[in-house]
Amino acid sequence: MKSVTSILTVLVLLATLALPVLAADKEQSLTGTVSDAMCGAKHSADAATCTRGCVKKGSAYALVVGDKVYTLKGGEKDLDKLAGQKATVTGTVDGDKVAVTAVKAAA
Numbered sequence: 001m002k003s004v005t006s007i008l009t010v011l012v013l014l015a016t017l018a019l020p021v022l023a024a025d026k027e028q029s030l031t032g033t034v035s036d037a038m039c040g041a042k043h044s045a046d047a048a049t050c051t052r053g054c055v056k057k058g059s060a061y062a063l064v065v066g067d068k069v070y071t072l073k074g075g076e077k078d079l080d081k082l083a084g085q086k087a088t089v090t091g092t093v094d095g096d097k098v099a100v101t102a103v104k105a106a107a
Contacts, residue, residue, distance in 0.1 A: 030098065031088045031106050032065035034079050040069040048084030055080070063089050063098065070098045078103035 035041065036054035041064045043050035055061060061072040061079040072079060072089060079087070079100075086106035091098040 026092070027090055027101065028093050029088055029090045030063055030065050030070060030093070031086065032063045032070075034082045034085055034087050035062045035064050035069070036060065037062040037069065037071045040064060043084075046084065051083040052080065055083075063087070068096065070096055072098050072100050075100035075103040 033041070033047070034051065035043070035047065036051045036059040038054045038059040039050055040062060051061070055076075061076060061083075063070045063072055070089075070093070072091075074091070075089070082103065082105060088104050088106050089098060089100055090102040091100040
């Protein structure tokens with residue numbers, strides 16, 4: 001009986017550890033302000049102008065959601081149009097990085 005309990009305990013523990021990994025591969029939608037990774041929520045000038053300027057100098061696009069800044073990969077054409085504006089970004093979230101699959105203006 002102890003071995004069955006031990007095996008069940010190990011299986012529950014493994015399932016608990018696997019959940020965050022499985023969730024990381026799931027597409028999510030985040031709504032925030034389109035920015036760049038270097039400036040985040042703090043721009044030295046107009047947010048749209050600053051974002052586009054920083055991206056031209058090599059910074060990645062970012063999405064500011066509350067206090068969190070997500071670095072975005074993909075969707076650059078749409079992100080450029082929405083620089084400094086509210087947007088909903090859909091993609092695979094991995095920590096503070098998002099592999100973007102869709103971008104649209106937030107309502």
